[in-house]
Amino acid sequence: MPIPVSQPIAGPARRCGTCTLCCRLPDIEELDKPANQPCRHCNQTGCRIYEARPQLCRDFLCLWMEGHIGPEWHPQDSHMMVYGQGAQVTVLVDPAFPDVWQRPPYSDQMRRWASQAEPKGGYVIVFIGDTVVKISPQM
Ligand code: SF4
Ligand code: SF4
Structure with a gap:
């Protein structure tokens, strides 16, 4: 993870x-x-x-349930679920709330995750329906 x-x-x-x-x-x-x-x-x-x-x-268990991410990531409140898949952190966005991942505090945190994961070969991918976005640390 x-x-x-x-x-x-x-x-x-x-x-x-x-x-x-x-x-x-x-x-x-x-x-x-x-x-x-x-x-x-x-x-x-x-x-x-x-x-x-x-x-x-x-x-x-999602990463919120495992206690690895803050309370603001509660899936029902954030409309996103986050989990680890090897080197990949996957963020699934509820398509009924397609823009939520672009808002603070989520956007800032995902950039930080990407920045800290990158040197170890890790990355953060967001799925919004059929749209897939790789988070850039510089976004
Ligand atoms: S997404 Fe919701 S139901 Fe699934 S493990 Fe996380 S908190 Fe539990
Ligand atoms: S995906 Fe959810 S509803 Fe379906 S079997 Fe598993 S725990 Fe039950």
């Missing part, structure tokens, strides 16, 4: 609560789920098959 916040941010434990962004924004091949469409098992506030959900759902 190239985000330079290696230690979780101290504070109260975080919970998914009624957030379902990771059941809606990513494509999930195992569930035959395209990007930006709700999983067939997802209702408005959670997973209908929670006790029997697939292992990949059990294993996944």
